[in-house]
Amino acid sequence: MTAPILEGQYAALSNGTRLHYASAGERGKPLLLFVHGFPEFWYEWEAQLKEFGGDYFAVAPDLRGFNLSDMPQELSAYKAKHIVDDLRLLAKHLGYDKFTLVAHDWGGAIAWNLAIALPELLHKLIIINSPHPYLFMKALAEDPAQRKASDYMNWLRAEGSEEALAKDDFALLERLLNGMGQSPTPWFDQKTRARYHECWARGLRGGVNYYRASPLHPPTDDHPGPLKLQLDPEDFRIKVPVRVIWGESDIALPVSLSHGLDAFIDDLRIERIPEGSHWIVHEQPERVNRLLRGFLAD
Numbered sequence: 001m002t003a004p005i006l007e008g009q010y011a012a013l014s015n016g017t018r019l020h021y022a023s024a025g026e027r028g029k030p031l032l033l034f035v036h037g038f039p040e041f042w043y044e045w046e047a048q049l050k051e052f053g054g055d056y057f058a059v060a061p062d063l064r065g066f067n068l069s070d071m072p073q074e075l076s077a078y079k080a081k082h083i084v085d086d087l088r089l090l091a092k093h094l095g096y097d098k099f100t101l102v103a104h105d106w107g108g109a110i111a112w113n114l115a116i117a118l119p120e121l122l123h124k125l126i127i128i129n130s131p132h133p134y135l136f137m138k139a140l141a142e143d144p145a146q147r148k149a150s151d152y153m154n155w156l157r158a159e160g161s162e163e164a165l166a167k168d169d170f171a172l173l174e175r176l177l178n179g180m181g182q183s184p185t186p187w188f189d190q191k192t193r194a195r196y197h198e199c200w201a202r203g204l205r206g207g208v209n210y211y212r213a214s215p216l217h218p219p220t221d222d223h224p225g226p227l228k229l230q231l232d233p234e235d236f237r238i239k240v241p242v243r244v245i246w247g248e249s250d251i252a253l254p255v256s257l258s259h260g261l262d263a264f265i266d267d268l269r270i271e272r273i274p275e276g277s278h279w280i281v282h283e284q285p286e287r288v289n290r291l292l293r294g295f296l297a298d
Helices: 042-052 080-094 106-117 133-142 144-149 151-157 161-177 190-200 205-213 285-297
Strands: 006-012 018-024 031-035 057-061 099-104 122-128 242-247 268-273
Touching (some): 018 080, 042 057, 042 099, 042 190, 042 285, 057 080, 099 106, 144 151, 151 161, 161 190, 161 205, 268 285
Parallel strands (some): 099 122
Antiparallel strands (some): 006 018
């Protein structure tokens, strides 16, 4: 029996940010926090909220800049440290000192940062197709194939990208979700399309600002990106158990980014899905739920 989802809830955080979130299950049960990526919103996790609301308090926020959450104007508001703080304060608002974090894409980037900076908050970190920040920095700096795969990031960083994404009834965004130009994806049905259009119509600038505020992008003549970073790999060790699901047919984040994680994580398990794309959460929700269930139990 699936748990009902409650939408339209808001948390006014002590840092001044107001986040919208959806939830399933009873507050007081262990907190399972689901964090979406770009260009998504809490609805990415609909199948997971229904599945895990019976055993957990399953919560999926809209990150700042997305959908019904606050959309700050200042670019600096989208630096990872501020979004990490949002998640910390959201858990506190919900009454939790510790939780399990499940995250995909940009949500994963934030989750890696949270696990590095605030390991005491996490029972476990579960990542879906989102690269460890040090490994991603190295790949962008040294791997021509990764630079090419990530060229879209510099396009998104450019002024006016949000207008281009909204043009022709969000045609580019639809293409992104519809197989990234490959075969059409059955999961992006009319109901889902309507939900995403409703979200995108509220504004795209906040989501795009995640790319603009990050130093992790392919280097250009104007923006050296990772080439200017002098980072100590020891500062990027993860001290909590980490479980990873990786769709190996991801075009933007190839499977090579999942290699080398064991150098940073002592307690690590990786489940690889060869036919899975970047959108594996949508493509195979039952399989993802089974893997999550196993990760939560081990």
